[in-house]
Amino acid sequence: MNTFEYIERFIEDGVGVIQLNRPRQLNALNRKMIREIVTALEQFDQNDEVVSILVTGKGRAFSAGADIDEMAGNDSVQMELLNQFADWDRISLIKKPIIGAVKGFVFGGGFELALSLDILIAANGTQFSFPEVQLGVMPGAGGTQRLTKIVGRAKALEWVWTGDRIPAEMALRYGIINQIVSEELLMEESMKFAKRLAKQPPLSLRLIKDSINKAVDYSLYEGMQYERKNFYLLFSSQDQKEGMQAFIEKRKAEFRGR
Numbered sequence: 001m002n003t004f005e006y007i008e009r010f011i012e013d014g015v016g017v018i019q020l021n022r023p024r025q026l027n028a029l030n031r032k033m034i035r036e037i038v039t040a041l042e043q044f045d046q047n048d049e050v051v052s053i054l055v056t057g058k059g060r061a062f063s064a065g066a067d068i069d070e071m072a073g074n075d076s077v078q079m080e081l082l083n084q085f086a087d088w089d090r091i092s093l094i095k096k097p098i099i100g101a102v103k104g105f106v107f108g109g110g111f112e113l114a115l116s117l118d119i120l121i122a123a124n125g126t127q128f129s130f131p132e133v134q135l136g137v138m139p140g141a142g143g144t145q146r147l148t149k150i151v152g153r154a155k156a157l158e159w160v161w162t163g164d165r166i167p168a169e170m171a172l173r174y175g176i177i178n179q180i181v182s183e184e185l186l187m188e189e190s191m192k193f194a195k196r197l198a199k200q201p202p203l204s205l206r207l208i209k210d211s212i213n214k215a216v217d218y219s220l221y222e223g224m225q226y227e228r229k230n231f232y233l234l235f236s237s238q239d240q241k242e243g244m245q246a247f248i249e250k251r252k253a254e255f256r257g258r
């Protein structure tokens, strides 16, 4: 199943797993690697065997950011013509839940990748940072936008201006991540969570993600109208009939994602 150069992937109990696999460069993200990650996400999104997705990194870091060697010589016209962020933008179109299991360095583009996922579980000792300022640039794959929406303007300015490292405990306190576990248990605990989601009704999961994502951009009124349509939509699913019938018959529901 593995035809990629910079990632590995497999499916286990309804969970599609993507492992960044460039550990000697601390999973520095080159353009091909991002394309592979996005392609694998899209393939899992279309695969009925997969209900939730887990993204993690091999080696001692989730990712130390975009590949500096690859972009160092670029000028802005080359950047415009490459249009590399078109690949990044496709991550937000993935409908299934994506869990990030992160450890070590989650820096720059690696932090931006993590912020594009849905639920983050971090190993003890994980550090998050936007160090781009030290390179004479700034985040470019959504970092200033996504971080600010989570932690507010003051902390985002402080962290992105200084490049200071955010320890996992602080990331948890500010709502950047969901949970901290020991490094030895990172995969086990993250898989446990992903497998738990994989047992939930898939259509509910995707419309919950869709609705909650709208809360970030919509007014409360618009968001409530949007939520309502998704709520109504689920009443056309077999899983809604099965879920409610199972409750009435006092048995466990068998969800099929239809």
Ligand code: CO8
Pocket: 024, 025, 026, 028, 029, 064, 065, 066, 067, 068, 069, 084, 105, 107, 108, 109, 110, 112, 131, 132, 135, 138, 139, 140, 141
């Ligand atoms: N790019 C390329 N190679 C890298 C990167 C990177 N971002 N990070 C680490 N590496 C390589 C190192 O060069 C080294 O390679 P080699 O062994 O061949 O010398 C190897 O990985 C191991 O790294 P270190 O020896 O430096 O390991 P340390 O434990 O001493 O340090 C650090 C770890 C602190 C993480 C350090 O490697 C570091 O500072 N890395 C750079 C971090 C950084 O600046 N990241 C931001 C990059 S810019 C960015 O992400 C912009 C995003 C914009 C959107 C995306 C567009 C594509």
